[in-house]
Each structure stands twice: as structure tokens, then as C-alpha cells.
Amino acid sequence: MDQFAVTFLPDNITVRVAAGTSIMEAANQAGLPLKSTCGGAGTCGRCAIKVQEGKVEVRGGHLPARLREEGYSLACQTMVMGDAIIAIPPESRLGRHQVLLQDKGRLQDSLTDLLGSYPLDPACSVASLVLPEPTLTENTSDASRLLATLRKEKGLEGQLDLVFLQELPDSLRQANWQVDVTLAAGSNRLIRITPLGETRAFGLAIDLGTTTVVVSLLDLRSGERVMRKGSYNRQAVYGDDVISRIIHATSNEGGLEELRQAALATINDLITAILTSGGIDPAEVTAATIAGNTTMTHLLLGINPRYLRLQPYIPAAAELPVLKAAEVGLKINPLAPVQIFPAVASYVGGDIVSGALFTRIASSEELTLFIDIGTNGEMVLGNSDWLISCACSAGPAFEGSGITCGMRAMEGAIEGVSIDPDTLEVELEVIGGGRPSGICGSGLIDCLAKLRRAGIIDRTGNFQEVATPRLRTTDEGPEFVLAWATQSSTQRDIVLTAADIKNLIRSKGAVFAGIQSLLKTVSLEIDAIERIIIAGGFGNYLHIPNAVEIGLLPDLPPEKYIFAGNTSLKGAELALLSQPAWQESLELARRMTYLELSAGNLFMEEFVSALFLPHTRLELFPSVG
Numbered sequence: 001m002d003q004f005a006v007t008f009l010p011d012n013i014t015v016r017v018a019a020g021t022s023i024m025e026a027a028n029q030a031g032l033p034l035k036s037t038c039g040g041a042g043t044c045g046r047c048a049i050k051v052q053e054g055k056v057e058v059r060g061g062h063l064p065a066r067l068r069e070e071g072y073s074l075a076c077q078t079m080v081m082g083d084a085i086i087a088i089p090p091e092s093r094l095g096r097h098q099v100l101l102q103d104k105g106r107l108q109d110s111l112t113d114l115l116g117s118y119p120l121d122p123a124c125s126v127a128s129l130v131l132p133e134p135t136l137t138e139n140t141s142d143a144s145r146l147l148a149t150l151r152k153e154k155g156l157e158g159q160l161d162l163v164f165l166q167e168l169p170d171s172l173r174q175a176n177w178q179v180d181v182t183l184a185a186g187s188n189r190l191i192r193i194t195p196l197g198e199t200r201a202f203g204l205a206i207d208l209g210t211t212t213v214v215v216s217l218l219d220l221r222s223g224e225r226v227m228r229k230g231s232y233n234r235q236a237v238y239g240d241d242v243i244s245r246i247i248h249a250t251s252n253e254g255g256l257e258e259l260r261q262a263a264l265a266t267i268n269d270l271i272t273a274i275l276t277s278g279g280i281d282p283a284e285v286t287a288a289t290i291a292g293n294t295t296m297t298h299l300l301l302g303i304n305p306r307y308l309r310l311q312p313y314i315p316a317a318a319e320l321p322v323l324k325a326a327e328v329g330l331k332i333n334p335l336a337p338v339q340i341f342p343a344v345a346s347y348v349g350g351d352i353v354s355g356a357l358f359t360r361i362a363s364s365e366e367l368t369l370f371i372d373i374g375t376n377g378e379m380v381l382g383n384s385d386w387l388i389s390c391a392c393s394a395g396p397a398f399e400g401s402g403i404t405c406g407m408r409a410m411e412g413a414i415e416g417v418s419i420d421p422d423t424l425e426v427e428l429e430v431i432g433g434g435r436p437s438g439i440c441g442s443g444l445i446d447c448l449a450k451l452r453r454a455g456i457i458d459r460t461g462n463f464q465e466v467a468t469p470r471l472r473t474t475d476e477g478p479e480f481v482l483a484w485a486t487q488s489s490t491q492r493d494i495v496l497t498a499a500d501i502k503n504l505i506r507s508k509g510a511v512f513a514g515i516q517s518l519l520k521t522v523s524l525e526i527d528a529i530e531r532i533i534i535a536g537g538f539g540n541y542l543h544i545p546n547a548v549e550i551g552l553l554p555d556l557p558p559e560k561y562i563f564a565g566n567t568s569l570k571g572a573e574l575a576l577l578s579q580p581a582w583q584e585s586l587e588l589a590r591r592m593t594y595l596e597l598s599a600g601n602l603f604m605e606e607f608v609s610a611l612f613l614p615h616t617r618l619e620l621f622p623s624v625g
């Protein structure tokens with residue numbers, strides 16, 4: 001098949017692709033992933049690009065007429081038919097490696113804080129052994145000799161794999177029968193054999209998110225963190241959320257394998273980058289722990305995810321056996337044990353269990369609400385006596401998705417908005433301090449609160465008749481201009497439309513209704529909550545009083561809120577370093593009750609009541625004027 005060169009600007013990166021390849025796919029190959037809420041169906045309009053030169057076939061899709069007239073087309077609907085030069089506007093980029101690795105969490109990040117009262121007892125350990133040399137009269141096999149010494153010296157019953165046996169004869173003799181063996185905790189499977197005293201052992205904690213993936217390398221012998229790296233999940237070209245990924249995996253031939261390979265490539269590239277810069281051999285990485293939501297876990301393992309999204313929403317497996325790295329496809333020691341966090345249900349996954357482990361919800365008497373506001377708004381309520389969880393489909397609005405000028409919290413995102421009550425003029429806070437290119441979740445929350453305070457929208461979110469040139473009506477309806485084209489880095493006005501506001505109100509309503517549903521199920525009121533832990537990068541820029549003012553979060557004093565950062569990753573680090581912690585995560589998942597919000601009317605009634613700013617029941621928000 002003919003191959004053509006596609007060059008992307010302004011990066012000036014060229015890839016060669018077959019005729020008929022979409023620009024979306026070519027951009028992905030170039031390492032320049034584009035936004036794709038609809039997974040390439042041509043309906044979300046997020047992947048707009050401009051063909052500067054060359055032969056392409058444009059198949060259509062939904063793109064505003066204004067952009068079409070300016071020469072834009074949709075990357076997912078534009079096929080390469082010859083050499084081409086393509087310009088990618090900043091607003092269509094998913095961004096590159098701008099993944100939160102450190103956070104402003106108040107929960108600290110040192111080894112002592114990570115382990116707390118858990119002992120350092122990692123997922124694999126190293127045993128030093130001196131074996132008796134074989135003779136003509138004492139001639140048992142190498143394997144029996146090794147296992148007998150292990151039993152005698154350490155009291156352990158070792159388990160052998162073929163890969164290990166293949167290396168064993170030379171390894172023993174080259175080490176002059178004085179060896180270190182690395183063993184998997186629990187199973188005592190032998191992972192690696194090395195000359196005595198030279199053995200390092202590293203482990204990986206992996207946060208496999210729908211949007212981002214973070215890999216953390218830890219020294220298992222000292223417990224110290226060596227390095228963290230993160231990037232976007234390459235599955236993003238198949239859709240922003242888990243539902244579009246499940247649809248891709250189950251309605252396209254080879255779709256599941258494409259998604260599996262995309263996740264693996266993301267993880268393995270991060271692993272390679274970490275190991276290369278640390279001068280570490282992949283064989284030295286002898287354990288891994290993975291925390292991901294239920295869909296991500298299914299897709300990574302190539303398990304059919306179809307029934308996750310069909311009533312009654314049943315995962316293929318909630319608890320998985322400890323696998324080997326080679327089975328999963330990780331580019332580390334092939335025998336390394338891989339612990340994958342158990343799920344509670346289809347939409348409360350291992351990432352939430354990992355977060356619950358790290359934040360010690362289950363070991364505190366304080367009634368805690370743990371909440372991870374992403375696409376699904378997962379939350380856990382409880383204490384050391386009981387735990388109940390749910391997931392509400394909040395949608396990705398607070399991640400900037402599905403919002404006209406929405407973007408993630410990264411450089412160029414509007415994170416704060418002030419509106420002068422007299423002039424209705426706007427002042428913006430932009431991450432990085434430069435020109436804005438869009439608005440992120442915290443900016444959207446701020447904006448809603450300030451629009452309402454300034455009387456520009458009412459409690460239902462509808463625009464009011466106010467005298468400002470910033471409020472205007474287009475073919476698509478009314479919108480408010482936050483930044484004029486001359487002030488923005490995209491040379492286009494940055495706006496918040498009436499449809500965006502409805503979308504945001506639905507999202508915040510879903511989160512609050514989820515909280516209320518949990519509380520009502522256990523017959524408690526908001527005041528009973530003693531602390532609220534906000535997980536994820538979302539909390540990093542969140543201004544609590546504004547989130548309360550729009551009715552996203554309960555009206556409780558700010559000191560009850562704790563930002564815990566990437567709890568999924570930190571829980572994975574903890575379970576990698578401490579077997580008692582890993583065992584506790586299995587227990588946690590087993591004893592966490594799951595409340596299915598689509599069963600019964602409770603959630604829907606709460607949701608409808610929450611579709612106001614802040615709420616129809618103002619008594620729930622006494623501090624909001």
C-alpha cells in the first residue's frame with residue numbers, strides 16, 4: 001500500500017502512514033495525541049486541524065460552519081491520500097506529558113508518611129544463600145539443591161518456573177554456588193538468581209487512569225521512591241471516557257487488542273524512560289502493582305469489557321490473581337509478580353480501593369467522605385465500622401471535556417475568574433501566568449460562582465439581561481466572553497456558552513446527588529461528615545468556597561476538606577512496599593458496600609433537586625447567600 005509523509009506543525013514532526021489513514025491516527029503515531037471525546041465518530045468536534053498543504057479526503061463530521069469556513073476539518077474524518085502538511089491548533093491537542101506528578105496535597109509524601117504503621121514488607125524479597133557444591137556422590141539436581149537450601153536456611157518452600165530453570169545451571173556455577181534469590185511474597189515463586197551481594201530489587205507502582213498514566217519506581221530494599229513519570233493514556237484516541245472505549249473494544253474487530261496495546265505502550269514507554277534514565281536493567285524490576293478503574297483493568301488484560309456497561313453492570317472479575325509481568329505484557333522481569341487492585345463494582349474500581357487504602361478511611365473512627373471527581377464521580381463514605389461506595393456519571397465537564405473552551409488544568413488554563421459587580425469586567429488567573437487558551441475545572445467552578453454572584457446568570461443557570469458586550473447571542477445560543485481573541489493564545493474568544501453552563505450544572509448536580517444518596521442510604525445528614533478527602537489532580541486548583549457556592553460540594557467548613565492528590569498512585573506504592581497493606585486492600589474491596597444509583601428513585605430525585613445554584617433546598621447551603 002502507498003505510504004505518504006504527513007508533517008505536523010508547529011512541531012515539525014513527520015510520520016509515514018498508509019493511504020487512507022486518518023490524520024487522528026497519524027497524529028497519534030507522531031506522539032501528538034488529539035482530543036477525542038467521541039472516539040473518532042466525528043460527532044464531538046474536538047479534533048479540528050487545518051490542512052496546510054497536500055492531498056486528503058474529508059468525510060464530513062460535525063464541525064461548526066465558522067471553523068469549516070476558516071479551513072478546519074476534523075482529524076478523525078480527514079484521510080491521508082498523499083503527502084500532507086497539517087497544522088494542529090493548541091485547543092485540539094491533548095497536550096504532551098503534562099501530567100501531575102507532584103501535588104499540593106496536604107497528606108504528605110515521604111516514605112514514613114506513606115507507610116505509616118505498615119511495615120516495610122515488599123511484594124518481593126531477596127534471600128542470600130550459600131549452596132553445597134554437588135559431587136559425584138551428592139548429585140541431586142540444581143533445582144532440588146536450591147530449594148533444599150532455601151528451605152533449610154530460610155524456612156521457605158520455593159516455587160519454580162520454566163524461565164527461571166532455563167537460567168539456573170549457568171547462574172549457580174557462575175556465582176560459585178553463592179547466590180541471592182529474589183522471591184515473590186506470598187507464593188515464594190523464584191523470580192531471579194544473581195551472585196551473592198550484588199542484588200538490587202526495584203518495583204513499579206502504576207496508576208492506570210482513563211486519561212493519564214503515572215509510573216513510580218521504588219527501591220524495594222530501602223523503600224525509597226526513585227522516580228515518577230507520567231503521560232497521557234494512548235487509549236485517548238478511542239474516546240475520552242470509559243464508555244466510548246468499551247464501545248470501541250466491543251464493536252470493532254480487534255478493538256479490544258488495540259486498546260490493550262495502547263495502554264501497554266503507554267506504560268512500557270514510561271517504564272523504559274525511567275529505567276534508561278536510572279541506569280536500571282529491566283530484570284532488576286521484580287514486582288509491580290497496578291491501580292486502575294474497572295474498565296482500564298479489563299482493557300489492559302484483554303478481558304471482554306462488554307458487560308460493564310450493560311445492565312446489571314457486571315465485571316468479568318473484581319479480584320484478580322497475582323499475575324506475572326510476562327502475562328500482562330510489562331517490560332520488566334518476566335516473572336515479576338503483578339498485583340492488580342481489586343474492584344468493588346463496574347464503576348468503583350481498583351483506583352478507588354487504592355485511594356481508600358492510602359487515606360486509611362477504614363482505620364479511622366471519623367466519618368469520612370472520600371471523593372474522586374473525574375468522569376464518574378466515585379465516592380466512598382464510612383469509617384472503621386462500615387464503608388459504602390457509589391459512582392455517579394458526572395461526565396467529564398470538570399476535566400474540561402464537553403465544554404466549548406474547556407481544557408485540563410495545565411499551563412494556559414484559566415483557573416480563576418473575578419467579575420467586577422459594577423462594570424461586569426473580567427479578570428482571569430491563568431496557570432503559568434501567560435495568555436489563556438481555555439478554562440479548566442477549577443476555572444469553570446469559579447466562573448459559575450462569579451457569574452451568579454454578579455447576576456449574569458440566575459439560580460437555574462440561565463443568562464439574564466445585563467448590559468455588557470461580553471454577553472452575546474450566536475447561532476448556537478447565548479454565551480459569555482471570558483477572554484477576547486486579542487487576549488487569548490488561540491486568537492479566538494474564550495467563551496462559556498449557555499449549553500456549557502447546563503452541562504456543568506448537570507455534572508455538579510450528579511456529584512452532589514451521589515453524596516446525598518450515600519448519606520440517605522445510611523440515614524445520616526451532611527453535618528455528620530467529619531472530613532472530606534478530595535482525590536485526584538482536580539483538588540490541586542480547587543477553591544472550596546466556590547465549589548460549595550455552586551452546590552458541588554457539601555457546605556462544611558473548609559478545614560474539614562483535605563486534598564490528597566493522586567491517591568490511586570500512592571495506594572499502589574503502599575501496596576508494593578507492604579504486603580499487609582496489599583492484603584488489607586483485598587479486604588477493603590470485599591467489605592465495601594456498593595450502592596447502584598440507577599436502581600430505585602433516590603438518586604434521580606436528589607439529582608433533580610441539585611440542578612440549581614446551589615440547590616433547590618437552600619437550607620442545605622446555609623453559608624451561601
Ligand code: FES
Nearest residue numbers: 040042044045076
Ligand atoms: Fe473527531 Fe470527535 S469529532 S474525535
